[in-house]
Amino acid sequence: MNIGDASTHSGLPAKTIRYYEDIGLITPDRTDNGYRDFSETHLHKLAFLSRARGLGFTIEDCRTLLSLYEDTDRASADVKTMARGHLDKISQKITELKAMQDTLSELVNKCHGDDRPDCPILQGLAGDNANKEQAV
Amino acid sequence: MNIGDASTHSGLPAKTIRYYEDIGLITPDRTDNGYRDFSETHLHKLAFLSRARGLGFTIEDCRTLLSLYEDTDRASADVKTMARGHLDKISQKITELKAMQDTLSELVNKCHGDDRPDCPILQGLAGDNANKEQAV
DNA sequence: ATAGGGCTTCCAGTCACTGGAAGGTCAAGA
DNA sequence: TCTTGACCTTCCAGTGACTGGAAGCCCTAT
Known part of the structure; x- marks a missing residue:
């Protein structure tokens, strides 16, 4: 099977499959004309x-x-x-992202978002903590 | 102020600050000996x-x-x-990570994790959906 | 014969740093 | 005065996991 079909089957771009061969994750056969030839086993691996990549494992994890x-x-x-x-890494990443989300949405909520130049988001980024809502 | 102190003040590694200068995010002065010289304004920017980087904005966003x-x-x-x-991007990322988390923890829960070779995690990755708990 | 699509390799770029080498500068201590 | 060690400088290369593009071969259909 050609790389194009292998790509369709696995959902991986042809470029990515070639890259996986480059780094030794997979070694498809070759036909006489030099084209890669993927067997069922190769498709399984792909x-x-x-x-595994979709679940966020690194390439080395995948290896x-x-x-x-x-290894049976x-x-x-x-x-x-x-x-x-x-x-654990996923949980940690989620925690980090949630912290960003919290901080940023707080700033966004404070920002009136009109054509006036006053902007609590930028003030927050600049470290200006004196911007309190109750001062309105 | 030297780059080392600027680094301490801003919490950014010296290497990162040099990189930021490279890509034109900041332009510190130079003293006679060629050392970078950071003013209060520069520290503010850092x-x-x-x-902004801590909140996940890209370098171009930061620019x-x-x-x-x-621009006042x-x-x-x-x-x-x-x-x-x-x-929006943060929310999307969180959603993706949670999906990974769900799928992977399900697999992990199914896996007895002892010294036997049978492993639902690998079976799941291999696309073997026939592995159901009730079959125990 | 030619047009098109698919295949090949190789090189370079992405993002945001990070590590390391080679060497200049400065302040403190023997 | 010399040396030591902590700074600082530039430049080059590597990270992870692809992705884009150029140049050129191969195959099938018309």
Whole structure:
């Protein structure tokens, strides 16, 4: 199967699949004309990578996960540990983003947003904490 | 004031401040020996940048915000629009992360995580949806 | 024969830094 | 005065995970 079809099947852009080959995540066969040739197994791997990346695992995580997947003797505890570590990172990221969201929405709410130049958002960014609502 | 002190004051690494100069976000003076020399105004700008970056604005957003900050005639609506756009992006990112979190924690919960090779996490990544809890 | 679409490689750019090398400058202490 | 060590300078390269684009080959249909 050509890279175009592999792309359609896996949902990964052809460029990305070539990149995955570059960094050794996958090694498709080649036909006589030099085109990449993807087997069912390759498609499986691509789908696996697509899902793992979709869950936010890094490329290196994916490399590990793939090798764990192919090692039928691995302990499921190893996988679980990785996944838990990744879950922690996700939670942390969410916490950070929520903090940004809180701070920024507070500033946005304070801003009247008309054609006057006075702007609590910029004042907030500038570290001007004297901008209190009750002073209206 | 030297870059080291400016770094301490603003909380930005010296390397980052140099980078900001490279891309034209700030232009500190220079003393005779070639060292950068930061004034109060520069420190203010660095603090502004530090806060804006901390809220997740891109460098280009920061450039715009800085110029809006310095343009005392700008309409606060312009700033509010930018901030709202950024808030949307943050919300979207949070939504994505939560989806990852949901999917991955479900898989993690299914995984017994011992020394047996059977692993629902890898099966989930491989697209094996036949792994249902009630089959235990 | 030619047009088009798909395939190949290779190089460069993205974003926002970060690390490191090689070397200049300055203040304090022996 | 010399040296030590902490600064500072510039420049180059690397990060992660692609993405865009150029130049050119291959295959099929008309």
